[in-house]
Amino acid sequence: MNLTLHVWRQKNPQAKGQMVTYPAREISPNMSFLEMLDIVNEELVLKGEEPIAFDHDCREGICGMCSLVINGIAHGHERGTTVCQLHMRHFKDGQEITIEPWRAKPFPVLRDLIVDRSALDRIMMAGGFISVNAGGAPDANALPVPKEHAELAMDAAACIGCGACVASCKNASAMLFMSAKICQFAHLPQGQPERMDRVRKMVAAMDAEGFGNCTNQYECEAVCPKEISVRFIAEMNRDYWRAWL
Amino acid sequence: MGGFFQFAKSSIGSKVLMALSGAVLLLWITGHMLGNLQIYAGQDALNSYAEKLRSVAVFLYVVRVVMLVIVLTHIVTSVMLWVENRRARSSRYAYNNTVQATVGSRTMIWSGLLVFVFVIYHLAHLTWGQIHPEFAHLVQKLPGGGERPDVYSMVVLGYQNGLISGSYIIAMLCLWFHLSHGFSSLFQTLGLTSVKYRPLIERAGPVFATIVVAANISIPLTVLLGLVKPAVGGLP
Amino acid sequence: MINLDAHAPSGPLAEKWNRHRNEMKLVNPSNKRKFKILVVGTGLAGGSAAATLAELGYNVEAFCYQDSPRRAHSIAAQGGINAAKNYQNDGDSVYRLFYDTIKGGDFRARESNVYRLAQVSNAIIDHCAAQGVPFAREYGGLLDNRSFGGAQVSRTFYARGQTGQQLLLGAYASLIRQIGRGAVKMHSRSEMQELVLVDGVARGIVTRDLVTGKIESHVGDAVVLATGGYGNLYFLSTMAAGCNVTAAYRAYKKGAAFANPCYVQIHPTCIPITGDHQSKLTLMSESLRNDGRIWVPKKVGDKRAPNDIPEDERDYYLERKYPSYGNLAPRDISSRSAKEVCDEGRGVGEAGRGVYLDFADSIKRLGVETIKERYGNLFDMYFKITAEDGYKIPMRIYPATHYTMGGLWVDYNLMSNVPGLHVIGEANFSDHGANRLGASALMQGLADGYFILPYTMGHWLATAKLPKVSTDRPEFKQAEAEVDGKVKKLLSLKGKRTVKSFHRDLGKIMWEYCGMGRNDAGLKKALELIPPLREEFWKNITVPGAGEDLNTELERAGRVADYFEFAELLVYDALERKESCGSHFREESQTSEGEAKRDDENYCHVSAWEFTGVGQRPNLHKEPLAFETVQLGQRSYK
Incomplete structure (x- = not known):
């Protein structure tokens, strides 16, 4: 199949970017979206032009590096899928595809489709951990965890930190990302000692980074490649006001 | 107190305040709607209801002050959040798209502001009597002597005017969008939801909005259609 | 001349590590912050090592080429992590885990290292549970186990099909906590380009900042390479696109011995290649082999749809050749057997390079819900890539380059023959011999990072007597x-x-x-x-x-x-x-x-x-x- 791509090109964080149009020829429906971009890039390189820079690594949907907004939807229109796992069979021959980077003030564009997501690391730094040092832990079975709590914690923990929730949110809010970590620990007995402190610190960090606020539109949940539920945002909200009481 | 301001300034804190004030407004809107519906019971019923409300002056002023604080809280927090949100997404996508966000959820600030403008107008019309003085200060003469404000006639005569009814109906449509998202949203923001009840809560918003808005709109509509008629005797 | 003294402690196998811990020199707590350790790579090994060294009080700088220390390819490990807990009461022990590992590696690993790995395996599970890693649980709230290739006991701990992710995020959480404390300085989007030796001792590295292109020198009292494996040499592999041998190879060029590079594991359960455009191969956890049966048609060139091939015309070749282990035979054997049947012309799929992995029997026995619960994400992943429903028609699998047992040579202290240069995780050669068993990579990475290097590093720093060095040196x-x-x-x-x-x-x-x-x-x-x-x-x-x-x-x-x-x-x-x-x-x-x-x-x-x-x-x-x-x-x- 043949496609027309409109791609955001931006040389560096200071430069003014623009959309540039490229053809993508002889694309196999079995290719992943990134493999399609690889082909376009090979052609660009052979022409002596700089390839389209995009983040990617594991290419199996788990590392959270890949980060493209395709036709206005983070990770494309297939639900529960990262771009690297999005296959071209979901597009039509002759289709026009617009490819843009994550857009949010806390995610400055580094080049083309690559953005700086270190703001997410800084939210984690504020409290996305249980303060234990290696060596002092009791036997793992000393603290039983009800199966359903463990399952819920795992539902939340599935977050890959890609930032699609931020990219899709019209307010560039990182609530889904943050609530996933807060609720993973809130559902486990190990997370209880720091529970209230954690939610206050992480929310403060998110605010300081300049992310927006949740307006309960649930676009984040719709694009999340791990389909993390906004129930965790509700739970985080509850923990947050309880933390102040 | 410092703690409260810190809470109020935080993203979730201000959302919680917005939701709590919204919850009070929802209750108020519900009460207001129920009161309005007494119009169908006739002039006496509505006017005596209105008289009872005004009879306890202290109560009335407390309610007014509280409502003012609530409304201001709702507006200040939502505008603050809106400004922050705009800032957080300073660059826009070339290709705009959404998956599941409703129209109501995407236009809250605008539907809210329109409703607010209407509320001012509505108060000016019926409570302060400044905009349509010809309908204000009507009184109903009571059979046993004495008189009381004739709210019934103020409403009916007012809504016989197509412009007034029209603006009312448009405002109610804005209110529908605002409530349909706001009602469900409030449970999410306060964390009073669960996987089991989420579908119910999400459906409850539009249902609640439809009931309130339909009931309210029915008044100008029935007036315009002549189903609800001016009180016998007309303008004094 | 290269010195290959393993420095393995003397004494009975089971006591070596304890004895060694008692004999190693310690660094006074107040002196620890005076030492700087450079950790390259932030996967399971590097992330856990950087965090733990910082917890101990050392001054750590960590480097990774990804945008965040949460992304290294350890994250892709699906199946689980082994430990000799014997929670299942099925006769497991430290010795058995040790024996299975050394036998699985075909007796080409160092006894002392492997025994120590089995010994610390239990502490890893304890620590990770304390970190809030959401391991799978039984209804009673205790930890669940699954069985895995090459073992006859159930000793594998798991978190759905995302065990690597959860363990890495655990290590990342510990690391980010130390970054927040200021104990670790993190350099992400930064790639090591050279190792720097001063007077024959590893004292620093040169990196390239991948955003600005700036070439920078960093000096330390020890260098730790946790830079993973070199499977991408084969172009197509299950590794992440960025995985590379550069750091390890640069160290090799500076005198570090490279051990057993030819030990490359080819994983049996990957999704077959579809065409030349392919940029990587996707692995599906070998835990699938617990419930899936592997077969090919008996007839050469049988092009019928799998469900149309009657039972007696199917060759369940692993069950036939290895009756006691069956579909759970070790990876190398499974992979080679798949290649053999494909070479015979009995392979399936368009190119004939594939074998079936069939869940029909398990679904009949356990119900589709149980299979979904166990492997749902893997079936989803398979569907996404191939557009085929593995619940209804057998999956097709083929081997792919997956893990490299070879790596830089290290002694018992995880130090290479270049003094000061420590190598941990997949980047070293130490524990898996000629073949790694499933669920052992996570174990080794975390053992090195949480519980071995933090001890041996102290011994190095306490004994090395290093002069002060700055990046102005000609080296x-x-x-x-x-x-x-x-x-x-x-x-x-x-x-x-x-x-x-x-x-x-x-x-x-x-x-x-x-x-x-x-x-x-x-x-x-x-x-x-x-x-x-x-x-x-x-x-x-x-x-x-x-x-x-x-x-x-x-x-x-x-x-x-x-x-x-x-x-x-x-x-x-x-x-x-x-x-x-x-x-x-x-x-x-x-x-x-x-x-x-x-x-x-x-x-x-x-x-x-x-x-x-x-x-x-x-x-x-x-x-x-x-x-x-x-x-x-x-x-x-x-």
């Missing part, structure tokens, strides 16, 4: 100049081919002549083919853009350039080892039944290679493997 300036020179050279070539096309060609040579089955003629052929291709690479590639920018093509070129040199080293090693062992199958060395035949007389050693120059045969040094406790048996999974 650093020279290394920076070399890196800068390489970048400029790559950018200046302006040839006619892309880096990727060369990488693909190199991968084909390696897969063809140094893949699952290896022989003398093929390996010699590879040694003939690689140098001219490398020369062409250095003449004919084109890398657009500048060195001072974020330049993804330049990053790739640097990595592939090192693969071109490293490929030869791997082939030399494969050629030199004339026995079959574990993943290394020399066709000349097999039993009459076609099984791998070890030659303990001549090859019971670690091959550690010393760099002599690009394009020149490296020098071989041997560390003999002495087995004091286990009996070397011919590995049998029948």
Whole structure:
């Protein structure tokens, strides 16, 4: 199949970017979206032009590096899928595809489709951990965890930190990302000692980074490649006001 | 107190305040709607209801002050959040798209502001009597002597005017969008939801909005259609 | 001259580690912050090591090429992590885990290291549970286990199909906590380009900032490489796109011995290749083999749809050949068997390079819900890639390069023969011998990072007596100049081919002549083919853009350039080892039944290679493997 791509090109964080149009020829429906971009890039390189820079690594949907907004939807229109796992069979021959980077003030564009997501690391730094040092832990079975709590914690923990929730949110809010970590620990007995402190610190960090606020539109949940539920945002909200009481 | 301001300034804190004030407004809107519906019971019923409300002056002023604080809280927090949100997404996508966000959820600030403008107008019309003085200060003469404000006639005569009814109906449509998202949203923001009840809560918003808005709109509509008629005797 | 003293402590196997811990020198708590440790790579090993060293009070700087220390490819491990907890009461013990691991590695690992790995395995589970890793639980709230290839007990802990992710995020959480405390300085999007030795001791590294292109020197009292494996040498592998051998190879060029590079694990349960465009292969957890049955048609060239092939015309070849282990035979055996049946013309799928993995029986026995609960995400992943529903028609699988047991040589203290240079996780060679068992990579990475290196590092720092060194030294300036020179050279070539096309060609040579089955003629052929291709690479590639920018093509070129040199080293090693062992199958060395035949007389050693120059045969040094406790048996999974 043949496609027309409109791609955001931006040389560096200071430069003014623009959309540039490229053809993508002889694309196999079995290719992943990134493999399609690889082909376009090979052609660009052979022409002596700089390839389209995009983040990617594991290419199996788990590392959270890949980060493209395709036709206005983070990770494309297939639900529960990262771009690297999005296959071209979901597009039509002759289709026009617009490819843009994550857009949010806390995610400055580094080049083309690559953005700086270190703001997410800084939210984690504020409290996305249980303060234990290696060596002092009791036997793992000393603290039983009800199966359903463990399952819920795992539902939340599935977050890959890609930032699609931020990219899709019209307010560039990182609530889904943050609530996933807060609720993973809130559902486990190990997370209880720091529970209230954690939610206050992480929310403060998110605010300081300049992310927006949740307006309960649930676009984040719709694009999340791990389909993390906004129930965790509700739970985080509850923990947050309880933390102040 | 410092703690409260810190809470109020935080993203979730201000959302919680917005939701709590919204919850009070929802209750108020519900009460207001129920009161309005007494119009169908006739002039006496509505006017005596209105008289009872005004009879306890202290109560009335407390309610007014509280409502003012609530409304201001709702507006200040939502505008603050809106400004922050705009800032957080300073660059826009070339290709705009959404998956599941409703129209109501995407236009809250605008539907809210329109409703607010209407509320001012509505108060000016019926409570302060400044905009349509010809309908204000009507009184109903009571059979046993004495008189009381004739709210019934103020409403009916007012809504016989197509412009007034029209603006009312448009405002109610804005209110529908605002409530349909706001009602469900409030449970999410306060964390009073669960996987089991989420579908119910999400459906409850539009249902609640439809009931309130339909009931309210029915008044100008029935007036315009002549189903609800001016009180016998007309303008004094 | 290379010194390959393993420094394994004396005494009975079970007491070596304790004894060693008691004998190692300690660093006074108030002195710890005066030492700086550079940790390169933030996967399970690097992340856990950086966090733990910082918890102890050392001054740590950590580096990763990804945008965040949460992304290394450890994250992709699906199946689980082994530990000798014996929670299932099925007779497991430290000794059994040790024995299974050393046997799984075909007796080509160091006894003392492997025993220690089994010993600390339990502490890993305890620590990870305390970190809030959401391990799978039984209804009673206790930890659940599953069984895994190469073991007859259930000792694998897991978190759905995302165990690697959850463990890595646990390590990341510990690391980010230390970054927040200021105890670790994190350099992400930063790639190590050179190791710097001062007076023969590893004292620093030179990195390239991948965003600004800035070449920077960093000085420390120890350097830790946790830079993973080199499977991407084969172009197609299950590794992440960015995985590379550069850091390890640069250390090798500076004198560190590279051990057993030919031990490359080919994983049996990957999704088959669909075409030339393919950029990577996707692995599905081998835990699938617990409930899936592997088969091919009995008839050559049987093109019927799988569900139309009657039961008696199917060959469940693993169950037939290995009745006691069946579909759970170790990875190397499963992979080779798949290749054999495909070579016979009985492979399935369009290209005939695939075998069926069939869940019909398990679904009948356990119900589709149970299978969904156990492997739902893997079935989803398979569906996403192939658009086929594994619940209804058998999945197709084929082996792919997956893990590299070889790596930089290290002693018992995880230090290479270059003093101060420590190597942990997949980057070293230490624990898996010639073949790694499933769910052991996570165990080793975390054992090294949480519970071994933090002890042995103290001993190094307490005994080394290092002079103060700054990045103004000529050694650093020279290394920076070399890196800068390489970048400029790559950018200046302006040839006619892309880096990727060369990488693909190199991968084909390696897969063809140094893949699952290896022989003398093929390996010699590879040694003939690689140098001219490398020369062409250095003449004919084109890398657009500048060195001072974020330049993804330049990053790739640097990595592939090192693969071109490293490929030869791997082939030399494969050629030199004339026995079959574990993943290394020399066709000349097999039993009459076609099984791998070890030659303990001549090859019971670690091959550690010393760099002599690009394009020149490296020098071989041997560390003999002495087995004091286990009996070397011919590995049998029948």
